[in-house]
Amino acid sequence: MTIVLRTDAVNPDKEVIDKAAEILLNRGLVAFPTETVYGLGAVAYYEDAVLKVFKAKMRPPDNPLIIHVSSLDMLNEVATGIPDDAYRLIEKFWPGPLTLILPRHPSIPRVVTGGLDTVAVRMPGHPVALKLIDATGRPVAAPSANISGRPSPTTGEHVIRDLMGRVDAIIDAGETFFGVESTVVNILEDPPVLLRPGAYPVEEVEKALGKKIVIPEFARGLAYSEIALAPGMKYRHYSPEAKLILVEAEGSYEYIAGRVIEAARSLGGVGELCVISSSETMHYYRSLSNVKAVFTLGSRVNLYEVARNLFKVLRLVDEAGCRVVFSESFPETGIGLAVMNRLRKASSMIIRASSPP
Known part of the structure; x- marks a missing residue:
């Protein structure tokens, strides 16, 4: 007990x-x-x-x-x-x-x-x-x-x-x-x-x-170590039950959201899906007709807020019944490196978008 x-x-x-x-x-x-x-x-x-x-x-x-x-x-x-x-x-x-x-x-x-x-x-x-x-x-x-x-x-x-x-x-x-x-x-x-x-x-x-x-x-978060000197080095971690697809893109808010939308549309047959976004980009996903829910991690100008909300949101996508969730990427500066490490390790698939023109 x-x-x-x-x-x-x-x-x-x-x-x-x-x-x-x-x-x-x-x-x-x-x-x-x-x-x-x-x-x-x-x-x-x-x-x-x-x-x-x-x-x-x-x-x-x-x-x-x-x-x-x-x-x-x-x-x-x-x-x-x-x-x-x-x-x-x-x-x-x-x-x-x-x-x-x-x-x-x-x-x-x-x-x-x-x-x-x-x-x-x-x-x-x-x-x-x-x-x-x-x-x-x-x-x-x-x-x-x-x-x-x-x-x-x-x-x-x-x-x-x-x-x-x-x-x-x-x-x-x-x-x-x-x-x-x-x-x-x-x-x-x-x-x-x-x-x-x-x-x-x-x-x-x-x-x-x-x-x-x-x-x-x-x-x-781009590889695994053969020997684990510390937690998080050798095994997959942090994963929700939903299939998490991470879309790595840099550029304007419109460009980042556009690459997520493009990835979601290109993977036909996923049915109803969820999106993890920043507060600056969440409104762009209204154009996706099959979005079940959009979860925001916080503002891109406050990566501590993004980090603090990350695991909470990864659990919320399961509570909401999401089966497939697309996530934006975030800058790897400061605590953003920890955010990207966790997102990559939690992902079932990573899509790397080309640089903006």
Whole structure:
């Protein structure tokens, strides 16, 4: 049986935190909010509890988990040989949505790391998450609190729909702040390598480091890695049940919408369809007679708004009964790189339009 514990996101109820910490210490599973998405947590030291995370999510065992800590002392319990560049980023970005790949401390079971000698670690910037880890007194291993492959959960209600009856407790503290997962950087490489774009733009991380970061094709969502050093590298993620067709186009609002309309018309026989757009282009789709619904992610001039709404909209298309959904693309600058990574990984088909004349 799953209990749902509701609390305020900024000033969490101590009784809720203490109850959830007790469940974790008794080798249970607790879903909780972070500033990015909801996570499904188990104490990182308890191998049996961590294995239950994989089972609850139906997650492949070679897809590593991120360990969440609430202090630098706790960081030193899960990682060893931490390089100076890592501390430079920690000082700038923690608590917050930045995950670092570091050498695994022997105390961390390999089931957490997918059998690797490295570990993914971050300090979340959400009051509920930090207080829960503090109350537990132990690092918490936590992937996103959804069934593997589905869009990540950004509200407690999303977690309830996915994991009710599969976990011990769900802390519902409303909507998360960023709506996409943390940025993951392998700081052990020289130069460092972006493994997953996320809520912190890679440009900001480069500025703090004073050096460029390698952005491989899989970080753009254009390929998959053979070995997963961090979540989101090896397997398809974020997918709605609907068939998502991503139309990549740059240019004026009219040109972008025109390419989506052209793609929808060229794929005859899809029947009733849905569209994911920006607020600037949504009115163009009135010309499509078979549009069931148009969902807007927000304004193209505010990609943080687009990112925050992305997973919510990917779930809404299923709730609306969409079987085929066409999505616009977005600029890959700043957090837009994370948006495009998620859209590409969620897509069943990608259509790349030619450049405007």
